[in-house]
Amino acid sequence: MPATLITMSLLVLLPMGVMVAVALGSVGALLLYTKGGLPALISGVGFTVWNTGIGFTLSAIPLFVFMGEVLTRSGIGSLFFRGISVLLAGLVRGIIPYTVIIGSSIFSALNGLSITNVAAFGTLVAPEIQKTGCDKKLVYGALVGAGTLGILIPPSVTALIYCGMTGVSVADVFLAGLIPGIIMSFVFIVYVAIRLRLRPDLAGNEQHFLSDQITSLDRLKALLKLLPAGVIIFFTMGSIYFGWATPTEAGAVGGAASVLFSIGYQRRVDWRMLWGCCLSAAKITAMIMFIIICAQIMSMGLSTWGITSDLVALLSNLPLPRLLVMAMFGLMYLVLGCFVDGTSMMVLSLPFVFPIIQSLGFHPVWFGVMMTMFIEIGQITPPMGLNLFTLQGVVPQERMEVIWASAMPYVALLILGVAFFVLVPQLVLVFVK
């Protein structure tokens, strides 16, 4: 009973605006203190902080974040954007939203976060909207919606955290995200196509893309612009699957490859830019890891009181069909995702949810992908949506409500996607033994 009360105090601390990490950690610390007294608290917390801090799987986080920063800041991201738009020019109407979706999907194979996608493409697209008069909401939606693929298509920081907390194989969860990622990317494209079929005027006037006659040579050159992306993807993901490196190590290989390419592309060593990427990667990592470390303290507090095992016993003995339990989790994450960021949501819930998922016989790799998709949804549901905030940062003059509204169709599509993969889990597990 006291333990339940302490755990419930999260419901006070979080809305008060206490840092999520501090709220989780304080609850954990209180649970440990009330159960075992000061020695248990101090030695427990010390070792938890240390063990989580040096965890090898999680050490890929700064590496993949660094890689995304380098590719964005060096302008290789914008290289893709121009390449893809030239390839599409004259072939379809609605070049901007299509370019954003295809570009985000490819860029997702190069970085582990969703906000990197939004930031990279948002800055490029904002001026184009002005020039063409293309429908803002259509483009904003594509930016935030396809941006979420950053954590579904491997590499994925979300998958790293999931695996770090559950011990599931990183390579498996990476690989499992690939097909859902491609399917969702395709679904987004189809959605845009339907919108444009119904309302052709939404595409605006794309004359300026066509003004200079685009020759086959131009298209060939555009294709060449996509080459660096291909090579870096090859080095990063290839290093895992050809057996040169573990998934964690692949982050460093990708980071090094990105640095080399940025030097080649800019034709000089931009020390200032590279150093900025290091500092920024360090800060983003600190922010993510602080939450994870504190969540581990909480989950330790929960398990010393036996709260986790009680809850698992309770829920897995309920005479409910497993799909209904899954649906309940989905609903919980949908609501939670409106108010809590993805990393916090995952680390907050996994200590309870993962044992239940396992006891119900769901595949842990498959659930890793579902968890990722719940987080994707949370990234674009208002009021708390990281992708929404990021886009707002890129287009500060825009009203928040417009961005919120633009994201709604993608929320719906992602929910449909989750439902689909719950019913057809084989599609997620194609490459997994």
Add this chain to the structure above:
Amino acid sequence: KPVSMDLYCYVSRSHSFTQEMIKFAQQVKEQTKGEVNIRVLGVDEITFKGNEFLRLMRSGAVDMVQMLPSYVAGDSPLLVGPDLPFLNSKRDYRVSLAMYDALGDIADKELAKWNCVVLSRWTYPEQDVWFRDPVANIAGWKGQKIRTYGPDLTAAMNAIGAAGVTMAAGEVYTALQRGVLNGAYTAPVTLLTMHWFEVCKQGWRVQAAFPVDHLLISKKKWATLSAAQKKIITKLAQELAQRCQSYSTSKLDGQLAQLEKGGVNIRPVSAEEFNKLSQMAKPAWYNWAKRVPHGQEALKRMAKVAGRKL
């Protein structure tokens, strides 16, 4: 009034050793008429790892632990002595236990430093080397990337000509599958439970060591128990050790057969080959002896029991 103690295991609750310890705790409770209550917790129920157990014992955060020397090598490198690879030339688990007895006062003093008293000991199954792609002879070990743990084992592998690689257990399967690693040093049962046998084609039954597992109790707590309670606990701990030992020894043949069925070709290792490997691994022992307090004396005593010339 009744005494309550926590016993931490470094393996999960479902592990057979943990299950045996739960049984042990029940027996203690019954035979002491409820005077001594032991709560057994698997590693999945605590947020400590096996590496921290000695320090937890010293600080009094826990009263009993299951302790594997290679896990606590960072705190107490002396205790891994009997686990040094290729030192046990009789290739018999009883010799590994005898090496501990030979350490005698040296080990007792070391454990007392951590506020620990040994209740009983048993061994893990033999440690063998498993290769992704078959290796014909000892010369073929050269350059093979073999997953190891701890400083001395890694040094021994390097001395033999292979490359000792340390890697988190969760990454080993994929690493073997993709060829990041060429092999792993572990017991047959680990190969089965971790599914590594799916990506290993050959096993060399080197029987390089039989890691010794310990049941420890806090020295301070032990002093507070009555003579009768001590007697009961000691007796039950010995029985526990016998049950755990029989898990390690009696199931081995079945595990090896299961591995063969799973596609692993198990290659016997002749005494000659063992001696050659042992000769090559020697520098790692000397290194250990130099690094560890009382190491020279400890190595001498162990070698005598193992019938190994230094």
Add this chain to the structure above:
Amino acid sequence: MRGGRYRLVEVVRVLSVGANRVSGVAVVLMIILIVAEVVLRKFFDRSTTLCDEYTGYFQAAVVFLSLAQCFKDNLHISVDLILRRLPNPLRRWIEVINHLVALFFVAMLLWAGGQMTWESFLFGSTSYGPSNTPLFIPQLVVVIGLAIFAIQILCSFLLTIGKQSEAS
């Protein structure tokens, strides 16, 4: 009084920025170490044997030495939807409480980390891996990072109650 407060702010700023820079260097070292390990293993059938261990230590440095700067840049995530909509005096009071909770918690982490590091030093504990690194060295980095973080929160706390008393 005023001057003293600004000097404190300046000292804390320098500490946080400096620690963040060291943590940036740790990112670079991590990449170099892992690439070296991959190349050695792939082309020379050798291992650095300390890669996973030191990657962990660098990771700890990256995380703990950047905590303070993250706090200063307001990057640590909080759910402030309600807080932002509260009237000013009430909001300030809640912010004061938030600071106290954070300060208390980080001080506890500092204590726990400090005790662990001290024991590692006292018992001469070395790493579990092959490098035999004395554990107190990388653990000390954690303690230093937490200490700077605590000071940064304390500084922000003092500024908040300063504002509070000026407002009332």
